[in-house]
Amino acid sequence: MKQARKKEDQGKYQPLSYFQLMEVSLRELLVEKGVLSDEQVNAEVAAMRARTPERGARVVARAWVDAAFKERLLRNGTAACEELGLEIPALKLVAVENTPKVHNAIVCTLCSCYPRVLLGLPPDWYKSRNYRSRMVREPRAVLAEFGLRLPKEIQIRIHDSTADMRYIVLPMRPKGTEGWDEARLASIVTRDCMIGVAVPRAG
């Protein structure tokens, strides 16, 4: 048993893939030439991992309780986030609002553009060819696989994030959340709700 665990700890040797090798080479060159230090690289990776969808959920919860904020968010998502102390430099954030007649969802067919500073690292499925190719082609089938079946009267708007904008879906506040404070409201706003493959539920 002891022997087996030790072997497991050693992991499975895998040669670096093409892109891993490129990343290591570039990083080592940048450090070697003094452009960046190892500490800076590690700090940035740590900061990237520390960002979670709770940041985006705060924005949604504020928009639910403050109509004027919601209006500013829809007009200029970047400025609205900065009001909440969320620094999103260089990110042009477009918030798209779900209504009883419209449901929005986000995809990046060309690569995997994602509002990382608000939602953290994207889930693997968001980067998969399956999601990226089918979400623009048969969105209702893809949403159904996520458990979201929408009637035909509701317009589905798929946003292909192809250039300089990044998107966040502003879901509808569900029934049964009357009187909730912002923190409690934020707790039901999941990452998937802000990508548009789910909707928040009160229960």
Next chain:
Amino acid sequence: MNPQFVTDYPAVEAKFHLGERVRVRQAAPLGHIRTPFYIRGHVGEIERLCGSFPNPEELAQMRDGLPAQPLYRVRFRQKDVWPDYRGSDKDVLEIEIFQHWLERA
């Protein structure tokens, strides 16, 4: 039409207006192109002007991408893009497309 985001790059003048029908150029140049293949040749309407941003095709070649190109969000009907689309007739796709990829429809 006012842009959603104001940038201070020297830019090409925006020539399309809100709601105008535009066709995505049917072209296949090599390089780093941010116009998806599946939408080339299709007609949609201008949903908003996002602002003006350096041309990514030029940036990818280590040039400055200036003058900046107006970037629009264009709305397409799913039924127009995919004739066998099985969802609702109301369903749409919205895609960011740079002005130099658009022509009046």
